Amino acid sequence: MMEEKKDYKKIRLKCGLEIHQQLATQQKLFCGCSTTMTEKNPIMILTRKQHPVASELGEFDIAAQHEYLRNRNFYYQVFNNESCLVECDEEPPHMLNREALETALQVALLLNCSVPNEIHVMRKTIIDGSTTTSFQRTMVVGLNGFLRYKGEKIEIKHVSLEEDAAAIVKEDESSATFRLNRLGIPLIEVGTGIITDFAPEEVQDVAYQIGMIIRSTGKSKKGLGTIRQDVNVSVKGGERVEVKGVQELGILAKVISLEVERQLSLPKVAKEVRAALADGNTKFTRPLPGAARMYPETDVEPVAVDAEYLKKLEENLPESWEVRLKKIKKLKISDQLAEQIVKSDYVDLFEKIVKEKNVEASVVANTFTNTLKDLRREHMPVDNLNDEHFYKIFELLKKRTIAKEAIHPILKELAREPDEDVVTIVRNLGLEAITVTELKRIIQEVKGRNPDATKDKILGLVMSRVRGRIDAKIVVKEVK
Amino acid sequence: MYSQEIQSVLEKKKIRVGDRILVTTKKAEYEGFLMPKIELGDANCIVVKLGSGYNIGIKFDKNVSLKLIERGRAIKFKSADVKVAKDPKKLDVSILGCGGTIASRVEYTTGAVFPAFSPGDLLLSFPELKEIANISGRKLFDLLSEDMTTAHWQAIAHDVEKEVKAKAEGIVLMHGTDTLHYTSAALSFMLQNTPVPVVIVGAQRSSDRGSSDNLVNLVCATTAAVSDISEVTVCMHGTMNDDYCLLHQGTKVRKLHTSRRDAFQSVNVLPYARIFYAGRKIEHLRNDYKKRDGKMRVDDKVNPNVGLFYTHPGMKPQVIEVLAKVCDGIVIAGTGLGHIPSNPNNDAFAKSLVPSVKSIIDSGIPVVIAPQTVFGRINMNVYSAGRLLQQTGIIGNNCDWTPETAMVKLMWVLGHSKDMKKVREMMLANVAGEISSRTEVRGFV
Numbered sequence: 001m002m003e004e005k006k007d008y009k010k011i012r013l014k015c016g017l018e019i020h021q022q023l024a025t026q027q028k029l030f031c032g033c034s035t036t037m038t039e040k041n042p043i044m045i046l047t048r049k050q051h052p053v054a055s056e057l058g059e060f061d062i063a064a065q066h067e068y069l070r071n072r073n074f075y076y077q078v079f080n081n082e083s084c085l086v087e088c089d090e091e092p093p094h095m096l097n098r099e100a101l102e103t104a105l106q107v108a109l110l111l112n113c114s115v116p117n118e119i120h121v122m123r124k125t126i127i128d129g130s131t132t133t134s135f136q137r138t139m140v141v142g143l144n145g146f147l148r149y150k151g152e153k154i155e156i157k158h159v160s161l162e163e164d165a166a167a168i169v170k171e172d173e174s175s176a177t178f179r180l181n182r183l184g185i186p187l188i189e190v191g192t193g194i195i196t197d198f199a200p201e202e203v204q205d206v207a208y209q210i211g212m213i214i215r216s217t218g219k220s221k222k223g224l225g226t227i228r229q230d231v232n233v234s235v236k237g238g239e240r241v242e243v244k245g246v247q248e249l250g251i252l253a254k255v256i257s258l259e260v261e262r263q264l265s266l267p268k269v270a271k272e273v274r275a276a277l278a279d280g281n282t283k284f285t286r287p288l289p290g291a292a293r294m295y296p297e298t299d300v301e302p303v304a305v306d307a308e309y310l311k312k313l314e315e316n317l318p319e320s321w322e323v324r325l326k327k328i329k330k331l332k333i334s335d336q337l338a339e340q341i342v343k344s345d346y347v348d349l350f351e352k353i354v355k356e357k358n359v360e361a362s363v364v365a366n367t368f369t370n371t372l373k374d375l376r377r378e379h380m381p382v383d384n385l386n387d388e389h390f391y392k393i394f395e396l397l398k399k400r401t402i403a404k405e406a407i408h409p410i411l412k413e414l415a416r417e418p419d420e421d422v423v424t425i426v427r428n429l430g431l432e433a434i435t436v437t438e439l440k441r442i443i444q445e446v447k448g449r450n451p452d453a454t455k456d457k458i459l460g461l462v463m464s465r466v467r468g469r470i471d472a473k474i475v476v477k478e479v480k
Numbered sequence: 481m482y483s484q485e486i487q488s489v490l491e492k493k494k495i496r497v498g499d500r501i502l503v504t505t506k507k508a509e510y511e512g513f514l515m516p517k518i519e520l521g522d523a524n525c526i527v528v529k530l531g532s533g534y535n536i537g538i539k540f541d542k543n544v545s546l547k548l549i550e551r552g553r554a555i556k557f558k559s560a561d562v563k564v565a566k567d568p569k570k571l572d573v574s575i576l577g578c579g580g581t582i583a584s585r586v587e588y589t590t591g592a593v594f595p596a597f598s599p600g601d602l603l604l605s606f607p608e609l610k611e612i613a614n615i616s617g618r619k620l621f622d623l624l625s626e627d628m629t630t631a632h633w634q635a636i637a638h639d640v641e642k643e644v645k646a647k648a649e650g651i652v653l654m655h656g657t658d659t660l661h662y663t664s665a666a667l668s669f670m671l672q673n674t675p676v677p678v679v680i681v682g683a684q685r686s687s688d689r690g691s692s693d694n695l696v697n698l699v700c701a702t703t704a705a706v707s708d709i710s711e712v713t714v715c716m717h718g719t720m721n722d723d724y725c726l727l728h729q730g731t732k733v734r735k736l737h738t739s740r741r742d743a744f745q746s747v748n749v750l751p752y753a754r755i756f757y758a759g760r761k762i763e764h765l766r767n768d769y770k771k772r773d774g775k776m777r778v779d780d781k782v783n784p785n786v787g788l789f790y791t792h793p794g795m796k797p798q799v800i801e802v803l804a805k806v807c808d809g810i811v812i813a814g815t816g817l818g819h820i821p822s823n824p825n826n827d828a829f830a831k832s833l834v835p836s837v838k839s840i841i842d843s844g845i846p847v848v849i850a851p852q853t854v855f856g857r858i859n860m861n862v863y864s865a866g867r868l869l870q871q872t873g874i875i876g877n878n879c880d881w882t883p884e885t886a887m888v889k890l891m892w893v894l895g896h897s898k899d900m901k902k903v904r905e906m907m908l909a910n911v912a913g914e915i916s917s918r919t920e921v922r923g924f925v
Contacts, residue, residue: 118537134690294533302521
């Protein structure tokens with residue numbers, strides 16, 4: 001470990017992070033649509049063209065963009081409750097969502113930023129079709145902040161609030177299809193200064209801390225793709241390469257070290273943008289663009305942030321993740337599990353369930369970390385699970401209707417059939433918990449039917465009847 | 481405009497919009513370009529564009545100091561220098577700007593949006609146009625479409641005539657969308673027997689964005705301008721998709737939505753054609769249009785002094801009486817088949833407007849009726865309210881004009897005569913397709 005760190009110092013590893021976190025606000029950033037993204041079937045598909053707008057760009061650039069865009073069709077899937085005329089670029093934006101702005105301002109204050117007195121919404125030009133307008137609405141809410149890490153100040157360049165772009169469904173040479181339900185969901189962007197001389201694992205740690213700070217507002221969205229990172233990587237004497245769209249914080253260190261290896265293996269590094277792949281590797285996408293092309297969004301009034309309001313926000317900031325971690329560690333839970341849960345998307349829900357349902361903290365923490373990780377590994381659509389599902393399950397556990405062994409199979413079924421009732425699933429899977437007395441009766445019955453069987457054989461037969469309904473250790477004890 | 485306080489400091493320090501400045505507050509320092517103050521927001525906030533491209537507002541008070549770092553360059557656009565050789569196989573189309581920025585250029589340093597009107601600018605923004613026609617272009621005037629007056633309609637009519645005399649083979653008028661259908665109706669009456677297509681086009685999305693409907697609308701309008709549909713028409717998106725535009729008859733079209741691309745739809749009739757962006761294909765929906773021939777006659781006499789109002793439940797007769805004092809003609813957008821409060825049942829609360837209408841008409845001021853439902857035809861024979869109203873001498877029974885077209889027509893007719901008999905005769909004669917004899921089954925959205 002020491003050896004590795006020294007290496008990164010020697011090659012002068014420099015990283016810059018941009019963390020994007022979706023917010024689970026009641027409404028989208030500039031309209032009244034829901035941010036849930038649960039609708040499956042589009043009600044219609046829009047067909048659109050885009051074209052370049054003449055600017056200080058040279059005539060040649062415009063001609064090239066025309067050539068690229070002229071035979072390209074963009075298709076947009078429209079969802080009934082999750083997209084309206086605003087997402088369709090058929091109506092001007094409504095007023096800025098105050099819930100989202102307040103959350104972004106909290107993050108800015110938690111990261112020690114200065115907040116502008118007046119917030120101006122900008123249009124950032126985008127020509128890949130991922131927004132129906134051909135620009136993304138964005139505003140800076142915090143500047144020149146910092147974050148403390150291992151005794152050093154990590155510079156926070158900006159905290160911005162922007163609308164998320166539409167998610168791409170498919171793409172070929174002449175067209176691209178997008179889902180409009182993600183477009184307009186509030187997105188907080190935190191950009192760091194250059195982080196120098198830290199190892200990839202430490203840069204990942206910084207990203208985790210920023211993620212935890214955003215999550216401490218209680219307004220972040222959960223699940224894969226709700227937090228996305230871009231990371232700039234450069235080594236001594238080389239160009240800066242931007243890796244976009246790292247979908248999981250946990251693979252950031254791997255992305256950085258693989259990118260460092262890639263750069264070190266090349267005689268010359270080109271300045272470019274690369275897309276992150278799920279396995280931590282990256283692929284080339286396009287050369288790095290120049291300064292962002294931004295101009296004012298004149299359809300939205302600038303928002304004044306007066307001193308009194310800011311002071312009130314400052315006095316009521318959510319508790320820091322360090323304080324939270326200390327509290328969780330007191331819940332009769334291993335330090336390792338406590339650290340896992342505080343980094344997880346589910347830390348709010350974990351705390352609520354432990355408090356309200358009064359169930360064993362370690363069981364709840366394990367469910368939100370290891371069980372969900374296992375289910376993801378089994379390719380279960382874990383993002384279908386909502387807070388209500390977990391409340392129901394832990395209520396049944398509390399009432400001893402189910403054993404903790406039943407949690408995994410119930411969640412698996414719920415992930416596949418999220419509209420199904422939890423109690424029905426328990427019944428259909430035969431997962432109602434049994435008492436020790438009932439267990440004893442079953443053991444006697446099995447022994448009676450198989451008088452010549454060995455103890456192991458009996459154990460196997462009994463387990464097949466009671467799996468998930470009672471602690472396996474009790475079964476072993478009772479059979480032996 | 482910035483506050484007096486800020487302006488005097490800027491003057492003193494000789495700082496101008498576009499200069500790179502340093503703003504120091506008690507808590508922080510910000511460096512960037514000084515931006516112009518937009519209409520919205522606090523006039524006492526200095527707006528600065530940071531290096532990242534973001535604008536922020538910094539409240540100005542005695543603790544804030546400004547320092548000039550670098551003089552900004554003057555921001556001015558030169559018209560683009562796009563030269564295209566004239567193609568003898570293509571028709572000459574003249575594009576005239578009547579306000580509404582259907583084409584523009586963005587200057588990202590300040591975020592300023594400049595309207596673009598020169599042929600070079602148009603061809604730079606819409607290179608597709610040169611595949612359709614030989615393009616020339618100029619700006620007639622620059623104003624918001626809600627500020628249009630009858631004088632502007634007259635000016636446009638004369639400019640169109642000038643272009644046609646100069647051998648333009650098709651005219652495209654770029655126009656703000658809010659009152660576009662008033663202008664299309666007015667030009668339909670004023671430009672009689674036009675030998676070339678006169679196509680009015682606008683954009684529902686601002687031209688600074690790459691998603692603007694301006695491209696598809698302008699390409700389709702230019703396609704219409706080289707067709708043989710020699711009438712005053714409106715060419716706008718047919719649906720929310722960028723697939724085709726509809727070419728509407730100038731007197732039978734209305735803006736029916738505040739913001740959608742397909743806000744303009746034909747009322748009571750089918751559009752003349754669908755014009756597809758891809759392949760520039762024209763699909764005719766009607767064949768009763770005027771072809772390219774004859775000689776244009778401009779008949780631009782109008783009387784702007786006409787009022788238009790909606791009747792509604794509980795309306796006071798005094799409203800129309802007051803209007804009659806200041807107008808030479810009145811259009812009532814009546815309810816249903818063409819009704820106004822008339823109280824044939826002698827209800828204790830209801831008040832009839834019929835006696836007021838009668839005395840206004842008797843005093844020599846024509847009153848015209850049109851449907852506030854927008855779609856459908858006036859028929860004042862069905863209910864007693866309608867029968868009572870007919871007896872006043874109101875004009876418009878069995879007409880299927882929109883309230884706006886009826887109003888524009890009354891202005892035009894009153895420009896020709898004040899004689900009630902003559903006005904009635906001209907109003908009820910079909911001049912530019914504004915009154916149709918049959919209501920199309922498909923003439924509804």
